[in-house]
Amino acid sequence: MSLPDLSALWLTARLALVTTLVLLAIGTPLAWWLAQTKSRFKPAIEALIALPLVLPPTVLGFYLLIAMSPNAPFGGFWLAATGDTLSFSFTGLVIGSVIYSFPFMIQPLQSAFEGPVQQAMRTAASLRASRVDAFFSVAVPMSVRGFVTATVLSFAHTLGEFGVVLMVGGNIPDRTRVASIEIYENVETLNYGDAHALSLILLVISFITLFCVFLFNKRFPAHVRL
Amino acid sequence: MATNFKTTLEKLQTDFEARSGYALNLVSGSTGKLYAQIVNGAPYDVFLAADQARPERLVEDGQANGASRFTYAHGGLALWGPARDDVTPDTLWETDVTRFALANPDLAPYGAASVQLLDRYERRDVFEPHLVYGESIGQTFAFLSTGNAELGFVAASQVLALPEPDRGGYWLVPRQLHDPIAQDAVLLKRGTGNRVAAAFLTYLRSDDARKIIRESGYWTEYGDWVE
Numbered sequence: 035m036s037l038p039d040l041s042a043l044w045l046t047a048r049l050a051l052v053t054t055l056v057l058l059a060i061g062t063p064l065a066w067w068l069a070q071t072k073s074r075f076k077p078a079i080e081a082l083i084a085l086p087l088v089l090p091p092t093v094l095g096f097y098l099l100i101a102m103s104p105n106a107p108f109g110g111f112w113l114a115a116t117g118d119t120l121s122f123s124f125t126g127l128v129i130g131s132v133i134y135s136f137p138f139m140i141q142p143l144q145s146a147f148e149g150p151v152q153q154a155m156r157t158a159a160s161l162r163a164s165r166v167d168a169f170f171s172v173a174v175p176m177s178v179r180g181f182v183t184a185t186v187l188s189f190a191h192t193l194g195e196f197g198v199v200l201m202v203g204g205n206i207p208d209r210t211r212v213a214s215i216e217i218y219e220n221v222e223t224l225n226y227g228d229a230h231a232l233s234l235i236l237l238v239i240s241f242i243t244l245f246c247v248f249l250f251n252k253r254f255p256a257h258v259r260l
Numbered sequence: 261m262a263t264n265f266k267t268t269l270e271k272l273q274t275d276f277e278a279r280s281g282y283a284l285n286l287v288s289g290s291t292g293k294l295y296a297q298i299v300n301g302a303p304y305d306v307f308l309a310a311d312q313a314r315p316e317r318l319v320e321d322g323q324a325n326g327a328s329r330f331t332y333a334h335g336g337l338a339l340w341g342p343a344r345d346d347v348t349p350d351t352l353w354e355t356d357v358t359r360f361a362l363a364n365p366d367l368a369p370y371g372a373a374s375v376q377l378l379d380r381y382e383r384r385d386v387f388e389p390h391l392v393y394g395e396s397i398g399q400t401f402a403f404l405s406t407g408n409a410e411l412g413f414v415a416a417s418q419v420l421a422l423p424e425p426d427r428g429g430y431w432l433v434p435r436q437l438h439d440p441i442a443q444d445a446v447l448l449k450r451g452t453g454n455r456v457a458a459a460f461l462t463y464l465r466s467d468d469a470r471k472i473i474r475e476s477g478y479w480t481e482y483g484d485w486v487e
Contacts, residue, residue, distance in 0.1 A: 204392030222292035
C-alpha cells in the first residue's frame with residue numbers, strides 16, 4: 035500500500051479549520067443569546083439550527099446548488115462581486131460546511147452557557163462588572179468544556195462531510211476535491227489501495243480527535259468553578 | 261443500468277412490458293457503483309453498463325455470462341448551453357465561459373470522450389481553470405440545468421429527452437470526433453435461467469428496440485465509424 039496523494043487530505047483539514055473558526059465566530063454570540071433568551075421564537079430557532087442533524091445532505095446540497103447558481107439572486111450577486119461562481123469554489127464549500135456543522139457548534143455551547151453560567155453572570159453584574167467583561171472573565175472560563183466539545187465536534191464533523199460537497203463541489207483538485215470525495219472516486223475506479231489508505235488515515239484522525247474530547251471531558255466538569 | 265440510459269430504458273420498458281406481459285424492475289446508478297454492488301452480491305439479473313470494461317471484468321470474474329455480452333448502444337455527446345439560443349463548434353472558442361462542466365473522465369466514459377474532444381480542438385488548456393467535474397453524466401447535466409455551469413458536455417440522450425422549447429442551445433457532436441462510447445449489456449450470474457431477463461436481452465437486440473434507442477440520441481451500429 036503506497037502513500038496516496040495527500041493534497042485532498044490537506045484540503046479537508048483546511049476546510050474543517052476555516053469552517054470551525056467561522057462557526058466559533060458566529061456560533062458563540064448566537065449560543066449565548068439562546069442560553070439567556072425568553073423569546074417565543076426560541077424553539078423555532080433551535081429547531082432550525084438542529085435541522086442538519088436530521089435532513090439528508092442531499093436536501094442541503096440541492097438547495098445550495100440552486101442558491102449558488104449565477105441565475106439565483108445570491109449566486110448572481112456573488113459572481114458579479116467576485117468574478118467567480120460560488121458553487122465549485124472553496125468559499126462555497128465553507129458556506130455549505132458551516133450550515134452542515136451548525137448544530138455541532140451551537141448545541142454544546144448553548145448548554146455550557148445555561149444555568150450556572152447565567153447565575154454567575156448575575157453575580158458579576160451585581161458586582162458592577164460590565165457585561166462584556168463578565169462574559170470574557172466569567173462565562174468563557176466556566177465554559178471551557180463546552181468550547182472544546184463544540185470546536186472539536188464541528189471540526190470532526192466537517193472532516194466527515196461528503197454529500198454536500200459531492201453536490202456543490204465539482205471535484206476540482208486543491209479547491210473542492212476533499213478526502214471523502216477522493217475516496218469515493220477511488221472506490222468507483224476500483225482503486226481500492228488508495229481508498230484503503232485514505233480511509234484509514236481519516237479513521238485514525240477522527241478517532242484520535244474524538245478520543246481527546248472524551249479524555250478532556252472526563253478531566254473537566256461540565257462547568258468549571260472559578 | 262447506467263444513469264445516462266435511464267429515460268431511454270424507461271421507454272423500452274413500456275414497450276417491452278406491453279409486448280411481453282413481463283414486468284421489469286429498474287435500478288439506475290453510475291456504472292462503477294453498480295459494478296461494486298454486483299460484485300458484492302446485489303440482486304440484479306441484467307446489467308446495462310455505460311462502458312465495456314465493467315461487463316468484461318464481470319465476465320472474467322465469473323459474475324456474468326460472457327456469451328450474453330453485446331453492445332446495445334453507442335453514446336452520443338452534446339455540447340450544451342441551456343441558457344443559450346445557439347451552440348455550435350465555434351462556441352468552444354468563446355473566452356468568457358465562467359464554468360465549463362463535464363463528467364469526471366476517470367469515472368464516466370462520456371467524461372473521457374469530452375476531454376478527448378477538448379484536446380482535439382486544443383481547447384483544454386484554455387478551459388482548464390473553468391472546468392468542473394460531475395461524478396456522473398447525470399450530475400453534469402444537473403450542474404448545467406441549474407445554471408451553475410453555463411456550458412458543458414453531456415449525453416445527447418439527456419438533451420434530446422427534454423421538451424424542445426427547454427433545450428436551449430446544443431450541438432450534437434459528430435461521433436467520429438471521439439472514441440466510441442460503447443455501452444455493453446450482460447446477463448449476470450443471478451439472472452441465469454431467468455426467462456424475463458433472457459426475453460429482455462433478446463428484445464434489446466430487436467429492430468423495434470434499436471429504433472427507440474436511436475431516437476433517444478444513441479447509435480446502434482458503429483460499422484461506418486472512421487478515424
